[in-house]
Amino acid sequence: MTDIKKETPVEDTATPDNSSNEQARNGAETEQQLGEGEPTAEAGQDEAAKLAEQLAATQQDLLYARAETQNVRRRAEKEVADAHAYAATKFARDILSVADNLGRALASLTEEQRANEAIKPLVTGLEATERELMSVFERHGITRIAAIGLPLDPNQHQAMMEIPSDKEAGTIVQEMQAGYMIKDRLLRPAMVGVAKKAD
Structure with a gap:
């Protein structure tokens, strides 16, 4: 005689209560992430503004340095010409x-x-x-x-x-x-x- 084992159905351990808790937790995390995104965008704008100011200041310094270099070169050329003349x-x-x-x-x-x-x-x-x-x-x-x-x-x-x-x-x-x-x-x-x- 063959013994037939009756399979006992496995009960789903996830209860409706656990499911709703997990969904609530996921929703809260999503909201938190969305909430954190707004200050990050503002901080990025501030950072971009600071970088733009620094770039403008650096460009101005570069212009001054270039002008000073040209003046020094002209003075040196004039001094050499005067020395010869x-x-x-x-x-x-x-x-x-x-x-x-x-x-x-x-x-x-x-x-x-x-x-x-x-x-x-x-x-x-x-x-x-x-x-x-x-x-x-x-x-x-x-x-x-x-x-x-x-x-x-x-x-x-x-x-x-x-x-x-x-x-x-x-x-x-x-x-x-x-x-x-x-x-x-x-x-x-x-x-x-x-x-x-x-x-």
Whole structure:
């Protein structure tokens, strides 16, 4: 005889009460998650605003830094250009005394001396030397300041005396020492005498 075992049906252990408790718990968690989502969105907006401010400040700092770098580069380029252009300034100022003495030597010669055959070659040599010196000055941007007959310019002329004259007051009527410019800078002012109204 075969024994037939009667299967006992397994009862569902989940009770209706347990089911509703689990659903309530899940609902509460969902609400909590939804409730937590709102502050997170606001916090994200605040964070985005802060980042935008920081970005704007960083961009402004970058612009300032770039402008400062350009200014530094321009200043450096100008200093280098000036160094090249005016490197000979001290030497040129020193050599002016040679030009002065040469000019005085030629100015002191009378017409008779210039006509004298014995010293004529010397005079010719001095004149040639003066021309060569002026040519060298010109090649290096050194130019003589015009003076006689011009109004006194304090930027280029230095008045040493007043001389009674029929010229307009302040007009240069005598030059004691020539003045020179090196490019657009004053190398040495011209020392001059200016006219004053006769008493």
